[in-house]
Amino acid sequence: MRLHRNLVFAVIDALKMIFNDGEYADKVIEKVLRHDKRWGARDRAFIAETTYDIVRWKRLYAEIAEAHEPFTRPHLFRLFAVWCVLRGIRIPDWKQLEGTPERRIKGRFDELSKIRKFRESIPDWLDKLGEKALGSKLWTEEIAALNKQAEVILRTNTIKIQKTKLQALLADEGIETTTIQGYPDALKLKERKNVFTTQAFKDGLFEVQDASSQLVAPFLEAKPGQRVVDACAGAGGKTLHLAAQMENKGQLIAMDLYESKLKKLKIRARRNGVHNVETRAIDSTKVIKKLHNSAGRLLLDAPCSGLGVLKRNPDSKWKLEPEFVDRIMRVQQDILQNYSKMLKTGGQMVYATCSILPQENKEQVQRFLESENGHKFELVKDQQIYASTSGFDGFYMALLAKSK
Numbered sequence: 566m567r568l569h570r571n572l573v574f575a576v577i578d579a580l581k582m583i584f585n586d587g588e589y590a591d592k593v594i595e596k597v598l599r600h601d602k603r604w605g606a607r608d609r610a611f612i613a614e615t616t617y618d619i620v621r622w623k624r625l626y627a628e629i630a631e632a633h634e635p636f637t638r639p640h641l642f643r644l645f646a647v648w649c650v651l652r653g654i655r656i657p658d659w660k661q662l663e664g665t666p667e668r669r670i671k672g673r674f675d676e677l678s679k680i681r682k683f684r685e686s687i688p689d690w691l692d693k694l695g696e697k698a699l700g701s702k703l704w705t706e707e708i709a710a711l712n713k714q715a716e717v718i719l720r721t722n723t724i725k726i727q728k729t730k731l732q733a734l735l736a737d738e739g740i741e742t743t744t745i746q747g748y749p750d751a752l753k754l755k756e757r758k759n760v761f762t763t764q765a766f767k768d769g770l771f772e773v774q775d776a777s778s779q780l781v782a783p784f785l786e787a788k789p790g791q792r793v794v795d796a797c798a799g800a801g802g803k804t805l806h807l808a809a810q811m812e813n814k815g816q817l818i819a820m821d822l823y824e825s826k827l828k829k830l831k832i833r834a835r836r837n838g839v840h841n842v843e844t845r846a847i848d849s850t851k852v853i854k855k856l857h858n859s860a861g862r863l864l865l866d867a868p869c870s871g872l873g874v875l876k877r878n879p880d881s882k883w884k885l886e887p888e889f890v891d892r893i894m895r896v897q898q899d900i901l902q903n904y905s906k907m908l909k910t911g912g913q914m915v916y917a918t919c920s921i922l923p924q925e926n927k928e929q930v931q932r933f934l935e936s937e938n939g940h941k942f943e944l945v946k947d948q949q950i951y952a953s954t955s956g957f958d959g960f961y962m963a964l965l966a967k968s969k
């Protein structure tokens with residue numbers, strides 16, 4: 566691989582914004598990629614993937630390079646040099662990379678790889694938390710799987726098209742895909758490409774959605790004609806899937822704390838040809854009270870640590886704090902306690918997270934079932950999806966029925 570100076574400089578700029586200025590990796594990449602219109606698809610892929618890689622392996626690389634935060638520009642180049650050496654890429658003779666100690670880098674890598682928190686490049690607290698929650702064997706496998714780059718998975722918008730037809734259309738646009746057994750609407754890209762510029766995307770024929778996430782809406786068993794509430798809808802990934810399951814019939818109420826997310830949801834709904842969705846921002850408890858005992862189906866896709874989706878958000882490893890995990894667990898129990906009241910007797914609800922921690926998942930559901938509000942509910946089934954066994958994101962979902 567021949568390295569281009571302006572692309573590497575763009576990576577260094579991006580790393581500075583992410584590591585030193587605390588900006589979000591996806592936003593930074595978007596910003597950096599706007600710098601030069603002449604960059605082609607490969608150049609853009611190099612910048613995005615190299616930046617994400619170095620973000621993912623920050624602790625390991627910094628340890629090898631003996632670089633400390635806040636990183637100076639020479640230190641950021643040292644991280645980049647480690648990336649090159651470990652990938653077998655020849656170091657170019659630029660003054661920023663002069664004197665890269667290649668043998669020492671390889672030696673340090675071998676040494677540090679014996680220790681999980683360095684090998685997997687995670688903070689001490691996270692390594693302890695993961696081991697305590699999952700046990701050493703499962704945590705070791707899980708964190709290794711979560712450090713692999715996520716594949717690009719599409720969900721066919723069955724309101725508009727069948728999967729095989731979509732596959733053919735995408736092939737015409739130069740995007741080759743395969744189906745995935747056990748995920749009826751999913752298509753996996755054979756090669757990473759920008760799918761957002763395709764006509765098929767503009768026509769709302771698919772959404773990008775991880776395979777594990779695609780299991781959540783069907784778990785709720787929503788039927789056409791029902792009143793379905795998606796109480797933590799965000800920008801609507803699962804709302805759109807629910808609409809497709811409901812064949813666009815019935816009433817789908819998408820709620821969130823943030824109006825800005827619901828605005829994005831509306832734009833996506835329009836593109837997807839979804840007509841049965843209305844949005845409601847939760848700006849007071851009244852919004853929830855109005856819907857008490859009214860929904861046939863309820864999705865609680867709760868805010869969580871996001872530890873199941875580190876594949877696609879590697880910078881969470883550095884942004885997440887133990888206090889946040891404690892705080893979000895209280896929010897999850899509040900959501901279960903208060904929002905479950907929107908379900909009518911005989912209805913079903915799904916509690917879901919993109920976390921792999923039992924304390925955010927099974928244990929939350931257990932606590933709810935043992936509480937006064939939870940006595941009307943019973944657990945029908947639940948599923949913990951691990952990245953290490955599925956190959957996709959880590960997720961949890963529990964189906965509860967309101968019987969009384």
Ligand SMILES: C[S@@+](CC[C@H](N)C(=O)[O-])C[C@H]1O[C@@H](n2cnc3c(N)ncnc32)[C@H](O)[C@@H]1O
Pocket residue numbers: 796797798799800801802803804820821822823826847866867868869896900919
């Ligand atoms: C896991 S995300 C939802 C993802 C979304 N369902 C999707 O499939 O794209 C959780 C959402 O819950 C929202 N949220 C956080 N606290 C909330 C609360 N107390 N009530 C309702 N929504 C909340 C967040 O704004 C966020 O959009």
